[in-house]
Amino acid sequence: MFDQFRNKFRLDDDKWNDYTGCFKRMKVSARTALLKEGDIPKNMFLIEKGCIRVWFNNDGKDVTTQFFFENNMVSSIESFRKGYPSPVTIETIEPCVLWYIHKKDADRIIAEVSELPVFREMIIDTVFERTFDYMKQFFSFIKDTPQQRYLNLVKEKPQVVQRVPQHYIASYLGVSTVHLSRIKSKLAKEK
Amino acid sequence: MFDQFRNKFRLDDDKWNDYTGCFKRMKVSARTALLKEGDIPKNMFLIEKGCIRVWFNNDGKDVTTQFFFENNMVSSIESFRKGYPSPVTIETIEPCVLWYIHKKDADRIIAEVSELPVFREMIIDTVFERTFDYMKQFFSFIKDTPQQRYLNLVKEKPQVVQRVPQHYIASYLGVSTVHLSRIKSKLAKEK
DNA sequence: GGCGGGCAATAACATTTGTTATCAAATACG
DNA sequence: CGTATTTGATAACAAATGTTATTGCCCGCC
Numbered sequence: 491m492f493d494q495f496r497n498k499f500r501l502d503d504d505k506w507n508d509y510t511g512c513f514k515r516m517k518v519s520a521r522t523a524l525l526k527e528g529d530i531p532k533n534m535f536l537i538e539k540g541c542i543r544v545w546f547n548n549d550g551k552d553v554t555t556q557f558f559f560e561n562n563m564v565s566s567i568e569s570f571r572k573g574y575p576s577p578v579t580i581e582t583i584e585p586c587v588l589w590y591i592h593k594k595d596a597d598r599i600i601a602e603v604s605e606l607p608v609f610r611e612m613i614i615d616t617v618f619e620r621t622f623d624y625m626k627q628f629f630s631f632i633k634d635t636p637q638q639r640y641l642n643l644v645k646e647k648p649q650v651v652q653r654v655p656q657h658y659i660a661s662y663l664g665v666s667t668v669h670l671s672r673i674k675s676k677l678a679k680e681k
Numbered sequence: 682m683f684d685q686f687r688n689k690f691r692l693d694d695d696k697w698n699d700y701t702g703c704f705k706r707m708k709v710s711a712r713t714a715l716l717k718e719g720d721i722p723k724n725m726f727l728i729e730k731g732c733i734r735v736w737f738n739n740d741g742k743d744v745t746t747q748f749f750f751e752n753n754m755v756s757s758i759e760s761f762r763k764g765y766p767s768p769v770t771i772e773t774i775e776p777c778v779l780w781y782i783h784k785k786d787a788d789r790i791i792a793e794v795s796e797l798p799v800f801r802e803m804i805i806d807t808v809f810e811r812t813f814d815y816m817k818q819f820f821s822f823i824k825d826t827p828q829q830r831y832l833n834l835v836k837e838k839p840q841v842v843q844r845v846p847q848h849y850i851a852s853y854l855g856v857s858t859v860h861l862s863r864i865k866s867k868l869a870k871e872k
Numbered sequence: 873g874g875c876g877g878g879c880a881a882t883a884a885c886a887t888t889t890g891t892t893a894t895c896a897a898a899t900a901c902g
Numbered sequence: 903c904g905t906a907t908t909t910g911a912t913a914a915c916a917a918a919t920g921t922t923a924t925t926g927c928c929c930g931c932c
Contacts, residue, residue: 548824555820568813571805577820610795614762617808622759624815629746629768631822632855633739656910664823666890671911847880857920862881
């Protein structure tokens with residue numbers, strides 16, 4: 491599971507085994523909350539198999555903001571770092587096989603490796619990328635119509651359209667399920 | 682101008698003077714672009730007097746995404762770090778007095794101070810805060826009505842409502858100027 | 873002090889999107 | 903295998919928001 495990351499890091503075997511040994515494997519069924527809105531994150535997850543969505547409660551309706559698939563790391567990252575209550579719930583969509591690491595281990599690893607400038611850069615870059623993702627998603631919400639957002643999703647994240655139930659997609663796109671149906675049927679006609 | 686930051690940092694006077702000496706003062710008139718969409722950021726700005734908006738072009742219409750006022754640092758931060766073309770334009774609204782620092786000086790300072798764990802934490806936290814801001818703005822776009830977003834703005838950033846022309850505010854809220862007018866008149870009647 | 877242009881309010885109408893309800897199809901699971 | 907549940911499509915109507923056009927105001931500038 492971790493071999494895919496091996497060549498990114500120049501760590502000696504002892505360190506590498508120490509760090510990867512902090513991850514534990516678990517299986518969970520579909521629709522299981524790994525972190526609940528308002529709770530303080532204890533773990534970070536790496537997906538071996540399955541998919542996960544991130545959502546928050548808006549007046550009783552859930553609003554999905556992100557999807558994750560195999561090999562993605564998942565956490566409510568800002569809360570994880572600062573120990574704040576999470577603004578979102580993290581929940582499996584399909585049955586999943588996950589690897590998780592406890593916050594205290596993650597903190598230790600980050601502190602150790604960030605003594606090295608190359609890791610420091612990497613950490614900062616990672617956070618910047620996260621910011622950039624939010625920015626892009628936010629901009630797309632402002633400038634694109636729901637139909638355009640749907641087309642972008644089909645193009646950029648085809649897995650989502652293939653694997654995720656449509657009502658989650660509708661809430662991710664910011665429209666009602668009915669309207670997403672309309673968009674799809676309109677696109678089908680045009681084609 | 683920099684005294685307000687003095688007590689946040691435990692630097693000896695030599696370093697402090699070195700770093701603050703990298704900032705130059707300039708005056709610019711209203712509606713001046715400090716950075717244009719597509720250009721690579723060369724400078725970062727600190728506002729002594731005036732206000733600034735960040736916007737991007739959407740099919741000929743401009744969409745405002747942020748406002749900045751006195752004592753704010755302004756940059757297209759993700760692009761500034763990576764040397765990417767900026768996705769946004771940074772433009773003065775009022776005549777401004779600004780301090781700016783060149784990227785090469787900023788890079789040197791960041792590299793120097795991030796040897797110290799306390800600064801490293803500070804830098805990472807700053808980026809996280811930025812991410813958190815985007816997230817909040819994004820979530821508010823999804824969950825709040827335009828009227829609610831307007832009320833939030835009045836409450837949280839009264840300066841914007843007082844100093845910024847209404848059509849910029851409308852585009853910031855994601856509605857037409859006509860609809861913002863409607864919202865205001867509706868609120869006035871209810872009151 | 874007058875004038876042109878940017879700015880804001882409003883009305884009328886068009887379009888988009890949401891809501892509710894109903895039905896059909898797909899899927900899960902005992 | 904059959905039944906319950908989830909999922910998706912569609913129609914009809916309601917509400918929100920955009921577009922265009924008009925008017926009046928205010929403010930900077932000659």
